[in-house]
Amino acid sequence: MSSELMIEMKNVHKWFGELHVLNDINLEINKGEKIVICGPSGSGKSTLIRCINRLEEHQRGNIIVEGTELTNDSRSIERIRGEVGMVFQQFNLFPHLSILDNCSLAPIWVRKLPKAEAKEKAMEYLKRVQIDDQAHKYPAQLSGGQQQRAAIARALCMEPRIMLFDEPTSALDPEMIKEVLDVMVGLAQGGMTMIVVTHEMGFAKEVADSIIFMDEGQIVEAKNPKDFFDNPESERTKTFLSQIL
Amino acid sequence: MSAANKEIGPPVIELGVMGWLRKNLFSNLHNSLLTIFGLYLLYILIPPLVNWIFLDANFVGSTRDDCTNEGACWIFIQQNIKLIFYGLYPTEELWRINFVYLILFISGVYLLIPNLKHKGWVGAFLLIIFPIICVVMLSGGLGLEAVETRLWGGLFLTLVIAGVGIVLSLPIGVMLALGRRSKLPVVSLLCTIFIEIWRGVPLITVLFMASNMFPLFMPEGVNFDKLIRALIGVMFFSAAYLAEVVRGGLQAMPKGQYEASQAVGLTYWRMMALVILPQSLKMVIPAIIGSFIAIFKDTTLVLVIGLFDFLGIIQFVGTNPDWLGFSHEGYVFAAAVFWVFCYAMSWYSQRLEKKLDTGR
Numbered sequence: 001m002s003s004e005l006m007i008e009m010k011n012v013h014k015w016f017g018e019l020h021v022l023n024d025i026n027l028e029i030n031k032g033e034k035i036v037i038c039g040p041s042g043s044g045k046s047t048l049i050r051c052i053n054r055l056e057e058h059q060r061g062n063i064i065v066e067g068t069e070l071t072n073d074s075r076s077i078e079r080i081r082g083e084v085g086m087v088f089q090q091f092n093l094f095p096h097l098s099i100l101d102n103c104s105l106a107p108i109w110v111r112k113l114p115k116a117e118a119k120e121k122a123m124e125y126l127k128r129v130q131i132d133d134q135a136h137k138y139p140a141q142l143s144g145g146q147q148q149r150a151a152i153a154r155a156l157c158m159e160p161r162i163m164l165f166d167e168p169t170s171a172l173d174p175e176m177i178k179e180v181l182d183v184m185v186g187l188a189q190g191g192m193t194m195i196v197v198t199h200e201m202g203f204a205k206e207v208a209d210s211i212i213f214m215d216e217g218q219i220v221e222a223k224n225p226k227d228f229f230d231n232p233e234s235e236r237t238k239t240f241l242s243q244i245l
Numbered sequence: 246m247s248a249a250n251k252e253i254g255p256p257v258i259e260l261g262v263m264g265w266l267r268k269n270l271f272s273n274l275h276n277s278l279l280t281i282f283g284l285y286l287l288y289i290l291i292p293p294l295v296n297w298i299f300l301d302a303n304f305v306g307s308t309r310d311d312c313t314n315e316g317a318c319w320i321f322i323q324q325n326i327k328l329i330f331y332g333l334y335p336t337e338e339l340w341r342i343n344f345v346y347l348i349l350f351i352s353g354v355y356l357l358i359p360n361l362k363h364k365g366w367v368g369a370f371l372l373i374i375f376p377i378i379c380v381v382m383l384s385g386g387l388g389l390e391a392v393e394t395r396l397w398g399g400l401f402l403t404l405v406i407a408g409v410g411i412v413l414s415l416p417i418g419v420m421l422a423l424g425r426r427s428k429l430p431v432v433s434l435l436c437t438i439f440i441e442i443w444r445g446v447p448l449i450t451v452l453f454m455a456s457n458m459f460p461l462f463m464p465e466g467v468n469f470d471k472l473i474r475a476l477i478g479v480m481f482f483s484a485a486y487l488a489e490v491v492r493g494g495l496q497a498m499p500k501g502q503y504e505a506s507q508a509v510g511l512t513y514w515r516m517m518a519l520v521i522l523p524q525s526l527k528m529v530i531p532a533i534i535g536s537f538i539a540i541f542k543d544t545t546l547v548l549v550i551g552l553f554d555f556l557g558i559i560q561f562v563g564t565n566p567d568w569l570g571f572s573h574e575g576y577v578f579a580a581a582v583f584w585v586f587c588y589a590m591s592w593y594s595q596r597l598e599k600k601l602d603t604g605r
Contacts, residue, residue, distance in 0.1 A: 055504050074512075081510040092505035096524050096603055105519060106509035140604030151505075158509055 004031040006162055006193050007052060012061035014047060014217075021047050022058065023217035031161075034194045036204040039214035040240060045197045048214070049164045052195070053084045066161065082110065085155030089167040091147045093139040099126065099150045100135040103157045111158065118157075125153040129183050145176030149183055156187075163187065165196040199244055205229070213237045298577070309568060321571040322578050325562040329578075332398015332553055338390065341382045342401055348375065372412075394472040398553040400582065405472075406554065407541040410479040414540070415533070417480065418487025419526075423517060425488065426495055436488070443485035449546050451478040456550035475547050483540045490532045494525030527601050534594035538587045555579060 007029040014022035021044045029035055037045045050056040051063060054070060054077045063070040065080045094102050103122035107113045113121070126132040129149040131142070139147055148168060155163060165184065169177045181203050188194055188207040198204070204211050204225055211228040213221040213236070221228065221237045229245075232238050270280040301316025304323075312318035322329065331339055352371050356364055383405075385391030397405065424436030443451070455478040456471060463469070498521055506516035526533070548557035559575040562568060 053508055055507060078510060078512070081508065084508075086505075086508040088501060088505065088508075090499075090501050092499075092501035094502065094505070094520050094524075096527065096601070106511060109515050109519060110510040138603040154509065 005029075006031050006033075006066055007195075008062070008064040009048075009051075010062045010064075012048075012051065012058045012063060014044075014051065014056065014058045014060075021217050022051070025061070025219060027212075027219070027222075029193065029195065031193055032191050033209045034188050034192075034207050035196070035210050035212060036208040037195065037197045037212045037214060038199055038201075038204070038240070038244075039220075043214040044217040045214045046166050049086075049166060049195050049197055052162075052164060053081050053086055055086075082158065083160055084162045084164060085158055085160035086164045087148070087151050087155055087166065087168045089170050091139070091144070091151045091171070093147055093151055093154070095139050098136050098138055099131065099142070099153075102139070102150060103154045106154075107157050122153070122157050125156045126150070128156075128186075129153045143176060144172045145179045148172060148176075148180045152180075152183055152187070162193045162195070165194065165198065167197050167199075169198065169200060201229075201245060213240065215240075309571075317574050317577070318571055319574065319578075321562075321568050321574050325565075325568070328399060328558055328562055329555070330400045332402055332558060333396040334392060334398070334401065335390075335396070338392055341389065341392075345379055345382050348378065394470050397472065399558045400555040402472075402547075402552060403541075403544050403555040406476060406479055406544040406547060406552075409476050410483050410540050410544070411537050413480045414483035414487055417484035419491050419522065421484060421488035422491035422495060425492055440485045440488050443481050444489070446482075448479070448482050448543050449549060451482050452546055452550050454478070471550065472552065475550060475552060479540065479544065479547075483536065486536050486539075487533065490529050490536055491526065493532070494527075494529035495521065497528055498525050527598075530594050530598050530601075534590050538590055541586060541590070542583060555582065 005028060007027065009025050009027040012022055012025040013020070023044075025048060037048065039045050047056055051058045052065060052070075058070075066083055068076050068079050070076055070080055093099075094105070097105065100119060100122055103125060104115070104118040107118040107121065108115055111118075123132055123135060126135050129152055131146050131149050131153070134142055134146060134150070139150070142150065152168075168184070169180050172180060177200070181200060184194075184196070184203065185207055194207075196203070196208075208225050210222055211225055212219055213228070213232075213234070215236050220234050221232060223232075228237075229241070232241060271277045297316045299316075301314045302319055303312045303314050303316070304319050306312065306320045307324060309318065309321070311320055327336070327339075331342060334342060349371075352367050352375070355361060355367050356371075381387050381389065383392070383397075384394065421436050421440055424432050425440060427433045427436070452475055455474040459474055460468070502520055502524065503516065506520045511519065544554055545556040547554050548560075553561055556579050559579050560572070563572045563575050
């Protein structure tokens with residue numbers, strides 16, 4: 001694999017008030033790599049990926065996405081958000097728009113695609129996540145699993161080079177988790193660069209190039225799946241794994 | 246088992262007219278008494294009203310001497326209808342007002358009929374070109390004789406003040422609401438001060454200030470039209486209230502909607518225009534229309550600065566020696582017309598809510 005550096009985080013720190021939520025994060029992610037981040041709640045894993053597209057602002061250190069350093073300059077933020085797609089735990093579809101309009105909104109207004117082209121492309125991605133038959137419904141009419149797949153399609157419509165997933169299956173009923181994970185596995189096999197915050201260890205084993213364990217704002221351990229599950233070094237990792245496996 | 250279940254319907258007591266009556270009006274002693282008391286109230290109130298308004302009323306004639314019956318004298322309204330509807334606007338120029346009404350009516354009906362094409366263009370016409378037509382047609386210019394605003398009056402003046410107030414206050418209110426929630430402290434502070442000052446002052450004071458004090462601050466010789474000053478006052482007053490209503494809607498928006506919009510790369514203004522405002526305005530439609538209705542009725546206060554709106558002119562014609570003693574008819578008529586307009590707004594708001602409901 002050609003190792004083109006996509007995301008670089010150097011000595012990143014963040015505080016919420018007094019709380020040190022990210023403590024000296026160093027991370028390099030190459031093109032096509034799939035990273036799974038896990039850890040107890042409050043460990044800073046969501047905050048970490050939300051810093052990558054500036055939903056949260058880091059206070060120290062550097063974050064460089066595809067050669068663009070993330071600063072307060074709105075142009076750098078816009079450029080990076082154009083390259084980075086995000087999927088949320090609560091889907092966050094736009095309830096006043098049909099699924100198709102959810103998907104074509106940003107391509108039309110941000111990418112300036114002609115309407116017809118944007119909708120055509122949206123249908124293409126909806127087909128890929130297998131809800132093209134629901135395209136004209138509103139989000140409230142869909143099941144949780146369908147909504148999350150629509151949210152993935154919405155992110156893909158911007159043709160991002162990196163996808164962030166923030167606990168994409170945590171809000172789903174158990175029988176719907178698989179349909180979402182299947183879509184994500186397909187995406188991984190297509191070569192997308194992915195950072196996934198999840199507790200789905202089966203998914204991690206199947207697709208991750210590297211699993212990162214975080215606790216108290218720090219990266220405690222970062223290893224390939226086999227070593228991670230078989231030879232965890234840190235006590236905290238061992239405790240965590242014993243609790244969730 | 247299942248065959249037996251099919252035979253069981255709802256209990257007979259719940260069905261039919263008798264069932265409905267029993268369930269809703271006579272379910273127990275307490276309810277039955279209330280029902281009977283309500284019916285009695287209607288019985289003593291409705292027949293005399295109907296008699297006065299319709300059965301015993303006089304509709305035909307030309308002077309007060311034609312009002313012979315016990316009931317209302319609608320001749321009073323009929324004889325003064327021009328004043329009541331148009332104020333002192335020159336009679337030979339009335340077609341200009343009617344022409345504006347006609348355009349408004351046709352565009353309005355067009356917008357209300359479902360599934361017609363080019364509604365966006367009609368809307369744009371109403372918001373951009375129609376106001377220009379109004380200014381030219383109503384106040385004169387382009388070869389039309391000028392009509393001073395002191396001649397404007399009656400229902401026409403009420404509609405002008407309320408219409409301008411409503412149409413302009415919504416965008417200003419939205420901007421104020423966004424400003425008050427802005428992360429920029431100066432913007433937020435200025436908007437907050439602006440809103441709180443206007444909300445803290447009674448409309449009647451605003452109108453007095455606009456009419457009497459504002460000219461004191463202007464350099465000598467600069468003279469704004471009194472109507473325009475009143476319009477600006479009403480507009481900002483209404484905008485301040487709307488700003489708080491809209492802010493309520495903005496605050497009810499889940500954080501995830503902002504984050505999802507940002508994540509797909511929408512800039513602040515696009516996020517607001519495409520995602521946040523359509524949803525939050527929808528949530529506060531009833532309150533927005535409530536504000537509109539309030540401002541419509543509050544236009545009656547312009548009487549205090551010498552503008553004769555609909556109610557003002559009805560009171561005025563009541564003081565005409567030929568028609569003394571008919572103020573009841575005047576007020577009932579005014580109430581009926583106000584009710585029609587206010588109910589129309591209320592009806593439209595319910596319709597809009599239903600139309601925009603996409604579930605949550």
